[in-house]
Amino acid sequence: MSDRKAQGVSETAIVLEIYDRLYAAFGPQNWWPADSPFEVIVGAVLTQNTAWTNVEKAIARLRENELLDTEAMMQVPEERLAELIRSSGYYRLKAQRLKAVLRFIFQSYNGRLDQMFKTEGSVLRQKLLSIKGLGPETVDSILLYAGAFPFFVVDAYTRRIFSRHEMINEKQSYHEIQNYFMTGLSNKTRLFNEYHALIVRTAKSYCHKILPDCVSCPLGTLPGFEKQIRETK
Ligand code: SF4
Structure with missing residues (x-):
């Protein structure tokens, strides 16, 4: 003690x-260093097991290709997405995870983040934790920095x-x-x-x-x- x-x-x-x-x-x-709640979500997935400098390069490529948008990223083929985020490491896995998050946002909230963040915090937390590859640190980063929910x-x-x-x-x-x-x-x-x-x-x-x-x-x-x-x- x-x-x-x-x-x-x-x-x-x-x-x-x-x-x-x-x-x-x-x-x-x-914080979080991002221009939109969706960019926070993307960054929270990409920063798993890598330094932020690698994430910044991946985000810059997504921005150049106008993919920091739920609709646009939902439409892009997973292989192309993986290629664009290569600098963040484990890029195929992370592309799968981003696609899984997007499927959830579209299936549950019609692609609307503003609707998603109207969900009660602990309910949304459980739903996000059920997405494969999203652990509590990633989910709480999304909830706190993209949704302004009080999760440490x-x-x-x-x-x-x-x-x-x-x-x-x-x-x-x-x-x-x-x-x-x-x-x-x-x-x-x-x-x-x-x-x-x-x-x-x-x-x-x-x-x-x-x-x-x-x-x-x-x-x-x-x-x-x-x-x-x-x-x-
Ligand atoms: S937080 Fe600062 S004071 Fe505490 S152990 Fe680390 S370096 Fe030392």
């Missing part, structure tokens, strides 16, 4: 303090940072970790939006997998965590 927890500081207070520190250090991150996105960076601070166990399930953040911070879409982006920024800037830079990191002076951070080094 961290010193702070032992002192009776609530989990919510710690989670909010971390947010405040990261926001003060990095400012607004303006958990990724490898979240596990790394918060387990290093002994607030979660890295091996906990996705939903256990998500519940940790959402308990006490319910229905805070704006906060969840910014918080996930700030976590990604922190991990990329300081909380590297090997040799985290705790001295420079905005969380390096978080009171009560000095012991854990020393052990991380």
